[in-house]
Amino acid sequence: MGLFSELKGITVWLDISTYCNAACPQCHRTDPNGLGKMDWLPLKKWDLKEFVNAFPAGSMNRIGKFWLCGSWGDPLMSKDLLEICKHIIDHSNANIHINTNGGLRSPDWWEKLGNTCGRRLQIYFDIDGINNEMHAKYRRNVVLDTVLENMEAISNTPADVRAFIILFKHNENHMHDMINLAKLYGAQICHVIKSDRFLVNNKFKFIDEEGNKEDLEEMTRKDLDRYIENSEWVDRAEEFVQSRQTKDKDQMKDLDNVYIR
Numbered sequence: 001m002g003l004f005s006e007l008k009g010i011t012v013w014l015d016i017s018t019y020c021n022a023a024c025p026q027c028h029r030t031d032p033n034g035l036g037k038m039d040w041l042p043l044k045k046w047d048l049k050e051f052v053n054a055f056p057a058g059s060m061n062r063i064g065k066f067w068l069c070g071s072w073g074d075p076l077m078s079k080d081l082l083e084i085c086k087h088i089i090d091h092s093n094a095n096i097h098i099n100t101n102g103g104l105r106s107p108d109w110w111e112k113l114g115n116t117c118g119r120r121l122q123i124y125f126d127i128d129g130i131n132n133e134m135h136a137k138y139r140r141n142v143v144l145d146t147v148l149e150n151m152e153a154i155s156n157t158p159a160d161v162r163a164f165i166i167l168f169k170h171n172e173n174h175m176h177d178m179i180n181l182a183k184l185y186g187a188q189i190c191h192v193i194k195s196d197r198f199l200v201n202n203k204f205k206f207i208d209e210e211g212n213k214e215d216l217e218e219m220t221r222k223d224l225d226r227y228i229e230n231s232e233w234v235d236r237a238e239e240f241v242q243s244r245q246t247k248d249k250d251q252m253k254d255l256d257n258v259y260i261r
């Protein structure tokens with residue numbers, strides 16, 4: 001382990017759940033053909049006992065941060081998340097970062113989480129619209145009003161509350177409104193990114209829960225690039241893919257055949 005890691009401690013990236021209450025069309029876990037879970041992804045979630053088994057008291061001295069990330073599911077789907085966080089706080093010096101769609105649990109629960117973890121918790125809520133309809137165009141099954149209530153509740157605690165905003169064509173004209181809304185409900189910092197899942201085409205086609213054809217479109221406004229944290233590497237990734245694959249209609253048809261049945 002290098003000196004840097006020694007000083008900062010190890011970062012543990014952990015998906016404690018592959019369950020999710022949402023069905024975001026471009027998520028790794030979501031099947032674009034109907035928005036169910038991908039067949040190959042096993043359904044797992046850790047409870048307190050499983051977490052303590054993996055990280056017993058006395059084993060976390062060299063861990064600087066637990067990043068409970070929502071790559072394959074939302075950490076809030078673990079019924080014992082509060083108790084897991086308490087275990088980390090009580091038996092280590094590690095900080096906790098959580099990414100969540102924020103649509104689960106009650107404001108009381110969120111306040112309890114913030115008070116249990118205090119400043120050692122950094123939490124990112126997904127905010128993708130200024131109303132329920134705009135938000136749920138990507139964050140399917142998640143009610144924005146609930147997210148905002150939960151965010152407001154935990155913002156009354158010492159926890160570091162942040163918003164994570166993904167820009168598409170359908171919400172890019174409301175970027176400043178989304179930032180203002182998130183700040184109004186307690187976000188101290190808003191991280192704005194653009195979707196990195198348009199590597200081949202600027203349209204992402206999918207079949208929704210009811211069997212209807214829908215699509216998401218990549219953001220178009222270059223003037224917003226200066227607000228976007230991942231702009232450069234998304235552009236580089238797009239160039240890389242496009243240098244290998246043509247972006248023509250025939251390819252769209254090929255993709256249709258692969259993903260949309």
Ligand code: SF4
Pocket residue numbers: 020021022023024027028029030070071072073074100101139
């Ligand atoms: S909330 Fe996160 S884990 Fe759940 S479907 Fe959306 S992107 Fe995937």
